[in-house]
Amino acid sequence: MYAIVWLIPALPLAGFLLLVFLGRRMPRAVAAVVGVGSVGLAALATVLVGASFLSAPPAGGAIEERLFGWVSLPSLSFAFGFRVDALTLTMMAVITIVGFLIHLYSSEFMSRDGEFWLFFAYMNLFVSSMLVLVMADNLALLYLGWEGVGLCSYFLIGFWYREPEYCVAARKAFIVTRIGDVSMLLGLALLVSSFATLDIQELLRRAAAGWAPGSALPVVATLLLLGGAVGKSAQLPLQVWLPDAMAGPTPVSALIHAATMVTAGVYLIARLSALYALAPAVQSLVAIVGLATLLLAGLAAIAQVDLKRILAYSTISQIGYMFLGLGVGFYSAAMFHFMVHAFFKALLFLAAGVVIMAQGEEHNIFRMGGLRTALPAVFWTFLIGASSLAALPLVTAGFYSKEWILWGAWQAGRGGPLLWLLGGCLGVLLTSLYSFRAVFVTFFGDQKIRESHLPGARMKIPLVILAALSILGGFIQIPSDIAPVSLFESFIGGVFPKAPGAAEGGSTQILLQVVASALSLIGVLAAYVLYRRGVGAHERLADSDAYRGVRRFLFSGLGFDWVYKWAFVKTFDCAAKLLKGEVVGRAADAIGSANAAIGRALGALQSGRIRWYLVGIALGAVAAVGAAVWL
Amino acid sequence: MSPQFSDYALVVAAVLFALGLFGVLARRNVVYVLISVEVMLNAAGLAFISAGSKLGQPDGQVMFIFILTLAAAEASVGLALVIQFYRAYKTLDTDSARELKD
Numbered sequence: 001m002y003a004i005v006w007l008i009p010a011l012p013l014a015g016f017l018l019l020v021f022l023g024r025r026m027p028r029a030v031a032a033v034v035g036v037g038s039v040g041l042a043a044l045a046t047v048l049v050g051a052s053f054l055s056a057p058p059a060g061g062a063i064e065e066r067l068f069g070w071v072s073l074p075s076l077s078f079a080f081g082f083r084v085d086a087l088t089l090t091m092m093a094v095i096t097i098v099g100f101l102i103h104l105y106s107s108e109f110m111s112r113d114g115e116f117w118l119f120f121a122y123m124n125l126f127v128s129s130m131l132v133l134v135m136a137d138n139l140a141l142l143y144l145g146w147e148g149v150g151l152c153s154y155f156l157i158g159f160w161y162r163e164p165e166y167c168v169a170a171r172k173a174f175i176v177t178r179i180g181d182v183s184m185l186l187g188l189a190l191l192v193s194s195f196a197t198l199d200i201q202e203l204l205r206r207a208a209a210g211w212a213p214g215s216a217l218p219v220v221a222t223l224l225l226l227g228g229a230v231g232k233s234a235q236l237p238l239q240v241w242l243p244d245a246m247a248g249p250t251p252v253s254a255l256i257h258a259a260t261m262v263t264a265g266v267y268l269i270a271r272l273s274a275l276y277a278l279a280p281a282v283q284s285l286v287a288i289v290g291l292a293t294l295l296l297a298g299l300a301a302i303a304q305v306d307l308k309r310i311l312a313y314s315t316i317s318q319i320g321y322m323f324l325g326l327g328v329g330f331y332s333a334a335m336f337h338f339m340v341h342a343f344f345k346a347l348l349f350l351a352a353g354v355v356i357m358a359q360g361e362e363h364n365i366f367r368m369g370g371l372r373t374a375l376p377a378v379f380w381t382f383l384i385g386a387s388s389l390a391a392l393p394l395v396t397a398g399f400y401s402k403e404w405i406l407w408g409a410w411q412a413g414r415g416g417p418l419l420w421l422l423g424g425c426l427g428v429l430l431t432s433l434y435s436f437r438a439v440f441v442t443f444f445g446d447q448k449i450r451e452s453h454l455p456g457a458r459m460k461i462p463l464v465i466l467a468a469l470s471i472l473g474g475f476i477q478i479p480s481d482i483a484p485v486s487l488f489e490s491f492i493g494g495v496f497p498k499a500p501g502a503a504e505g506g507s508t509q510i511l512l513q514v515v516a517s518a519l520s521l522i523g524v525l526a527a528y529v530l531y532r533r534g535v536g537a538h539e540r541l542a543d544s545d546a547y548r549g550v551r552r553f554l555f556s557g558l559g560f561d562w563v564y565k566w567a568f569v570k571t572f573d574c575a576a577k578l579l580k581g582e583v584v585g586r587a588a589d590a591i592g593s594a595n596a597a598i599g600r601a602l603g604a605l606q607s608g609r610i611r612w613y614l615v616g617i618a619l620g621a622v623a624a625v626g627a628a629v630w631l
Numbered sequence: 632m633s634p635q636f637s638d639y640a641l642v643v644a645a646v647l648f649a650l651g652l653f654g655v656l657a658r659r660n661v662v663y664v665l666i667s668v669e670v671m672l673n674a675a676g677l678a679f680i681s682a683g684s685k686l687g688q689p690d691g692q693v694m695f696i697f698i699l700t701l702a703a704a705e706a707s708v709g710l711a712l713v714i715q716f717y718r719a720y721k722t723l724d725t726d727s728a729r730e731l732k733d
Contacts (some may be wrong), residue, residue: 608729612657618652 002052002063004045005082006016008092009131011042015124032107035622036119039103043096061494064137070141078198083137086492090335091267092132094342094474098259099127101462104252105350108458113249119159121257125154130260134267135315141187142268146184146232148516149261150177157248157258169247176241180231184268187224190217198297204274211278218278222431225272225564226282226289229265233319235293240560242316243300246308250353253308258315258349259342266338267323270331287327289407291423294320296558298430302437303554307352307364310438313390313557314492315345317431321405324423330408331496332489337401338487342474344388344398347466351575353381354459355442356450367437377460379443381467386439388470390432390524393517402428402512404477410512422517434524440532441573481510640681647674661723663718665709672702 015038022030062085067080084092110119129148135140158170192198194217195206209217229235236244244255244283258264269276276283294317301313318341325334358375359368372379379573388398393464406428409419453464477488552561579585605616651674654667676695683691713723720727 610725610728611659614656618656 002058002065004050005049005063005065005084006067008042008045008096009128009135010048011038011045012124012131014038016128018058019117022153023121026117028116031120032111032528035117035124036100038105038124039096039100042127042131043100046092046096048088048447049084049514050093053084053086062088066137067326075196076198078138078140080141081136083135083201084135085495087267087270087335087495088134090339090492092131094339095127095130095134095260096419098342098346098466099123099130099255100254100622101258102251102346102350105254105459105462106249107352109251109353109457110249111411115159118157119249122152122155122159123252125257126156126261130264131272133264136200139191139203139427140198142200142271143185143188146228146264147181149256149264150174150181150232153177153245153256153261156243156252159248166247169244172410173245176238177231180228183224184228184230186368187221187228190221190224192362194221200271204272207278209274213278214280215278215588216472219282221281222276222279223285225268225275226286229268230289231265232264232268233262233323235265235289235318235319235323236296237434237560239293239297239316240557240564243309243312243553243557246306246312250308250349250356253312254349254353257312258345261318262315263322263338263342266319266326266334269326270280270321270335270496271280273326273331275499275510276326283327283329285327287324287419290323290325290327291419292320294324294423294427295430298427298434299556300554301434302430303551304434305366305555307351307356307365307368307438308532310362310365310434311348312343312354312432313578314348314434315341317427318345318389321402321427322425324419325405325408326421328348328405328408328411329497330405331408332402332493333404333408336477336488337405340388340397340401340470342397343466343473344385344470347381347388347470349387350384350459350463350466351378351385354378354463357453357596358455359449360452362449365441367448368442369445370443371451372443373446374451375454377463378455381463383439384467384470388474389435391428391520392432393513393520395471397472399472399517400474400477400479403479403516406512407479407509410508414433420512422537422563427517428516429519429523429526432520433527436524437531440527442530455550456548459478466607479513481506481513512630583630635685637681637685640732642680644678644681647671647677650674653726659726661713661725664725665706665713668709669702669706672698673704676702686716 001520017033019026019035023034025032049063053555062083064083066079066081069077097298103120108117110116113119126149129145131145132141133149136145138325154170154174157173158167160166162168186213188198191203191207195203196204197203207218208457218502231238235551242257242262248257265569275517276286297313297320299316301310302314304310312431317366318337322334322341325331325337354375355371355378356363358371358378362368364478384396388396391398391402393399406420406424410417478485478487480486556562605612641722648671652667652673653665654670655664658664658667679694682693683689692723693729714729717723717728
């Protein structure tokens with residue numbers, strides 16, 4: 001079965017090529033079959049490869065396949081080669097299976113769009129690029145996929161390009177992630193110049209042998225790569241593009257800006273975990289970045305009124321959890337949270353897409369309400385997704401994944417309990433508050449807009465499957481004090497360096513779990529009191545100026561856009577205006593005007609008066625003879 | 632060594648040449664310019680002859696014959712030009728021929 005590995009990224013690529021060249025002339029049904037089918041077949045192939053991977057693990061824990069050469073120099077060579085290990089297989093499964101469900105959903109969601117075929121072409125190209133990113137056996141191919149997904153993200157955010165502000169959002173996403181990409185490219189250049197190879201496994205071996213832990217080079221290299229990861233995964237300080245990226249169609253938000261592409265940074269750090277082990281300071285920085293991001297984005301999510309922006313900030317916040325997990329060395333936990341997050345966040349976005357469609361493109365949750373009875377299927381699935389996001393204890397997958405990360409945070413070397421306190425207590429509280437705020441405001445109370453455009457089967461089936469995964473996905477890895485199940489860890493754990501002090505159990509762990517669970521329930525209760533039962537409580541608060549100021553601050557995403565606008569955009573504008581006013585240009589102009597002046601002066605000699613010419617000839621002759629005689 | 636006859640003749644040639652040059656530069660009537668050019672040519676011829684006499688060589692006289700021929704050719708071409716010039720401009724003032732400038 002390993003022979004079909006190359007088909008997995010090739011199928012969506014073939015779908016893209018078919019659609020982009022012939023899609024315009026295809027009937028909608030054919031375009032949908034090609035678009036959905038190619039990803040569906042890729043998902044099937046992934047399942048087949050995964051099944052044989054589980055039943056007969058390949059030698060060395062990885063399938064390696066080299067397709068064809070790419071660059072071959074005496075000093076450096078790399079190829080189109082794939083290397084599939086447990087980490088990659090996890091990513092591939094999420095990309096193709098969640099991707100397939102979202103494609104299926106899109107085939108109905110986008111059915112009234114004029115450029116239906118183009119949407120599927122972009123989506124297929126995205127899936128293919130993302131698969132190349134995770135399957136690449138060398139960093140150059142990984143970078144190709146990395147840029148491919150960025151490009152598709154740009155295309156799809158600006159898919160409705162007739163709205164100028166959507167195009168602005170697309171450009172913002174592209175430019176901000178580009179800042180990270182430049183940093184990553186520099187990191188790759190440093191790695192190449194140090195080790196003369198881009199093959200990931202070979203690179204990690206040479207780095208472990210050649211670089212002393214904590215020395216300057218690994219710190220710089222990992223910092224540069226972290227810059228790329230931070231840009232792609234929308235972490236501080238480059239998180240500003242993701243909320244605006246919600247301009248794209250909702251399935252795009254679900255697939256690219258929640259489930260897969262934005263976790264590419266997590267994958268990069270996990271893949272290069274051995275490199276980060278050589279730079280402990282940078283690894284601590286990863287944890288701090290994750291912690292700061294998860295708290296700030298959680299705060300921002302509480303004040304949003306646009307359903308999709310709530311989910312966008314929540315995505316930033318949840319990826320913050322993954323970074324926290326990576327930073328404390330609990331790579332398996334971070335990847336587990338990635339998988340679970342992909343399930344419930346895709347679910348939430350798809351459900352939000354149905355809600356927004358049924359409310360006539362209304363995004364503001366405060367103008368919705370009472371959809372519990374109008375859209376029962378969506379209500380129940382959204383509730384499951386929100387519970388998983390809020391990590392409601394024992395029954396949801398989010399609980400198990402978050403608990404694992406928090407347990408890692410508690411155990412982290414320096415300031416572990418502090419990480420746990422801020423990430424665990426505050427983060428969990430914020431998460432359940434904003435997710436259930438969305439649930440209560442959107443689905444309870446009085447219905448304000450009559451529902452229209454009810455979802456059909458192709459939209460409901462993905463919701464139900466993802467809801468099931470959001471619950472059941474958690475049971476493959478349960479803390480040992482509840483039930484000793486660790487299928488995920490035993491599957492993927494071998495890829496990563498051993499987590500420090502990964503001993504489980506004990507009364508401390510139970511205590512931590514109880515506290516976090518209680519906080520998550522308190523968050524739900526607080527959301528209920530503030531936004532449902534005590535509508536008064538929220539409105540009494542809303543009257544005070546301080547509250548309004550704070551809310552405006554949180555609503556703006558904690559002012560990052562404002563700071564960047566003044567620090568970079570405005571200063572650049574000013575500098576451009578200054579320079580446009582002939583500071584540098586003046587020197588160039590001076591050369592030109594000096595030449596013109598000389599020309600005018602010499603032109604005056606051409607007076608047309610023949611006698612002056614004769615004077616010139618005579619003086620020249622005298623000068624020539626004089627020179628001949630006296631010199 | 633006291634100055635000889637040929638030395639005086641050279642000085643006369645220089646003076647003639649300068650006068651001719653002055654005439655070419657100062658005169659505006661194209662006929663006078665042509666006459667001044669003839670003066671310059673003859674000054675050059677005188678210079679050749681006196682130089683030949685001073686050095687005791689016949690080359691100077693040979694050169695004068697060339698110059699005489701040249702002067703004849705120059706006069707015929709020059710006079711033809713003067714006629715064309717007059718037809719074109721209805722004047723003999725050289726300063727009126729400034730069309731290349733404008």
